[in-house]
Amino acid sequence: MTFSIVDERLGVRFACAPDDVVLRAGLRAGLPLAYECNAGGCGSCKFDLVAGEVADLWPEAPGLGERDRRRGRRLACQSRPLGDCSIRMIGRGEPADAPLPQRRTAVLAGTRDLAPDMRLFRFRGGGAAAFRPGQYALLSLPGVEGPRAYSMSNLANAEGDWEFIVRRVPGGRATGALFALPPGGGVAIDGPYGRAFLRTETRPVVCIAGGSGLSPMIGIARGLDAANAAGTASLDFFQGGRSAQDICGEPLLRALPRLGSRLRFHASVSGEDPLWQGRTGMIHELLADLPDSAFAEADFYLAGPPPMAEAVVALLSRAKGVPAERIRYDRFF
Ligand SMILES: Cc1cc2nc3c(=O)[nH]c(=O)nc-3n(C[C@H](O)[C@H](O)[C@H](O)COP(=O)(O)OP(=O)(O)OC[C@H]3O[C@@H](n4cnc5c(N)ncnc54)[C@H](O)[C@@H]3O)c2cc1C
Ligand code: FES
Incomplete structure (x- = not known):
C-alpha cells in the first residue's frame, strides 16, 4: 500500500510508502523538491498541508521557527503521511541530476581510526553504490530514534561500499551507537541525497x-x-x-x-x-x-x-x- 501525495505548487502527484516521509518519497520519484539537510535543521523543506494528515516525527525540529508553527507549516523531511495528502511546498528545488535515493541494508565491513575522535567506517551491501562525489546518505542505527546524515568519502562502486568519516560527538546518540557497532553489525542506508556534489572536473x-x-x-x-x-x-x-x-x-x-x-x-x-x-x-x-x-x-x-x-x-x-x-x-x- 502507498499513499498518494499531490504537490499543488509543482502540479505533480507521487506515491509515498507508509513508513517513508514526504520529502524522500518525492525525491525517490525524481521530483525537484527543495531541501538541504534531510535532518530537520535547515528549514528548506517547509510546506503547507492543504488536505490530509501527517505524523510529525520530530515536533521540536529546529528547522521550523515559532512563526512557521503558528502558520501550521511542516517539514517534509519530518512528515510521515497517514493517508493521501495535498501539500504546497514553499521553496523551489533543483532538478534531480544524481542517482535517485533508495533504501538498503548494509553491514559494517571495516573501520580505520584517522584521529582520536575521527573514524572511517566502511559498510557493504545492497548492490552497487550509486552516488555523486560529495553526496550524503541517511543511516538508521540500532536503538537510535531518527536517521542521521553522513557524507560519503569514497566514490560510487559496483561492490556496494559506502564509506563515511565520522567525528564522535561527546554524548551523541548516533555516533555513540556507530562507534560501538561490531564488525558485521547491520544498518539501514538511505541515499544518495544532497546537491553539494562535484559538478565539473575541468575547473579549479x-x-x-x-x-x-x-x-x-x-x-x-x-x-x-x-x-x-x-x-x-x-x-x-x-x-x-x-x-x-x-x-x-x-x-x-x-x-x-x-x-x-x-x-x-x-x-x-x-x-x-x-x-x-x-x-x-x-x-x-x-x-x-x-x-x-x-x-x-x-x-x-x-x-x-x-x-x-x-x-x-x-x-x-x-x-x-x-x-x-x-x-x-x-x-x-
Ligand atoms: C547533510 C549532512 C551531512 C553530514 N555528514 C556528516 C559526516 O560526514 N560526518 C560526521 O561526523 N557528521 C556528519 N553530519 C552530522 C551528523 O548527521 C550528526 O548530526 C552527528 O554525527 C551527531 O549525531 P549524534 O546522534 O551522535 O548526536 P546527537 O547530539 O545525539 O544528535 C544530533 C543531531 O541529531 C539530529 N536529531 C536529534 N534528534 C532527532 C530525531 N528525533 N529525529 C531525527 N534527527 C534527530 C539532529 O540533526 C541533531 O543535530 C552531517 C549532517 C548533515 C545534515
Ligand atoms: S531538509 Fe533541512 S529541515 Fe528538512
Missing part, C-alpha cells in the same frame, strides 16, 4: 572542510582526481579543526594518484594547542591565501558546522563576489 576546485566536514570534501577530491586524467584542474584543500589532531586529511589526499603538485593543502587550528606549529584562526580567514584568480574561476565546495559554512559563504559571495552557482555546501546540523 577549492574544498573547505570544517571539523567533521572532511568526509564529503575527501569524496570531492577523489572524484576530481579520478575524472581529471588529462591533468588540468587544480585543488586547493582547506581543513580547519579545533586542535592539531583534527588535521588528519592530508595523508588521504596525498595518496591520490593523479593530482600531484596540483594539490595544495592548507590547514588552520582554531583552539589553543601547543602541539600545533601551523596557522591559527578560523578556516575562512585562511581563504585570503588564495590568489584573486581563484575567486574569479574556481568552484567552491564546503561542509561543516553551520556557523563555519555561513561565514565562508558570506566571505565568498559578499566580499569576493563569487556567484552562487559556483558555491556548493552542506551544513551539518
Whole structure:
C-alpha cells in the first residue's frame, strides 16, 4: 500500500510508502523538491498541508521557527503521511541530476581510526553504490530514534561500499551507537541525497572542510582526481579543526594518484594547542591565501558546522563576489 501525495505548487502527484516521509518519497520519484539537510535543521523543506494528515516525527525540529508553527507549516523531511495528502511546498528545488535515493541494508565491513575522535567506517551491501562525489546518505542505527546524515568519502562502486568519516560527538546518540557497532553489525542506508556534489572536473576546485566536514570534501577530491586524467584542474584543500589532531586529511589526499603538485593543502587550528606549529584562526580567514584568480574561476565546495559554512559563504559571495552557482555546501546540523 502507498499513499498518494499531490504537490499543488509543482502540479505533480507521487506515491509515498507508509513508513517513508514526504520529502524522500518525492525525491525517490525524481521530483525537484527543495531541501538541504534531510535532518530537520535547515528549514528548506517547509510546506503547507492543504488536505490530509501527517505524523510529525520530530515536533521540536529546529528547522521550523515559532512563526512557521503558528502558520501550521511542516517539514517534509519530518512528515510521515497517514493517508493521501495535498501539500504546497514553499521553496523551489533543483532538478534531480544524481542517482535517485533508495533504501538498503548494509553491514559494517571495516573501520580505520584517522584521529582520536575521527573514524572511517566502511559498510557493504545492497548492490552497487550509486552516488555523486560529495553526496550524503541517511543511516538508521540500532536503538537510535531518527536517521542521521553522513557524507560519503569514497566514490560510487559496483561492490556496494559506502564509506563515511565520522567525528564522535561527546554524548551523541548516533555516533555513540556507530562507534560501538561490531564488525558485521547491520544498518539501514538511505541515499544518495544532497546537491553539494562535484559538478565539473575541468575547473579549479577549492574544498573547505570544517571539523567533521572532511568526509564529503575527501569524496570531492577523489572524484576530481579520478575524472581529471588529462591533468588540468587544480585543488586547493582547506581543513580547519579545533586542535592539531583534527588535521588528519592530508595523508588521504596525498595518496591520490593523479593530482600531484596540483594539490595544495592548507590547514588552520582554531583552539589553543601547543602541539600545533601551523596557522591559527578560523578556516575562512585562511581563504585570503588564495590568489584573486581563484575567486574569479574556481568552484567552491564546503561542509561543516553551520556557523563555519555561513561565514565562508558570506566571505565568498559578499566580499569576493563569487556567484552562487559556483558555491556548493552542506551544513551539518
Ligand atoms: C547533510 C549532512 C551531512 C553530514 N555528514 C556528516 C559526516 O560526514 N560526518 C560526521 O561526523 N557528521 C556528519 N553530519 C552530522 C551528523 O548527521 C550528526 O548530526 C552527528 O554525527 C551527531 O549525531 P549524534 O546522534 O551522535 O548526536 P546527537 O547530539 O545525539 O544528535 C544530533 C543531531 O541529531 C539530529 N536529531 C536529534 N534528534 C532527532 C530525531 N528525533 N529525529 C531525527 N534527527 C534527530 C539532529 O540533526 C541533531 O543535530 C552531517 C549532517 C548533515 C545534515
Ligand atoms: S531538509 Fe528538512 S529541515 Fe533541512
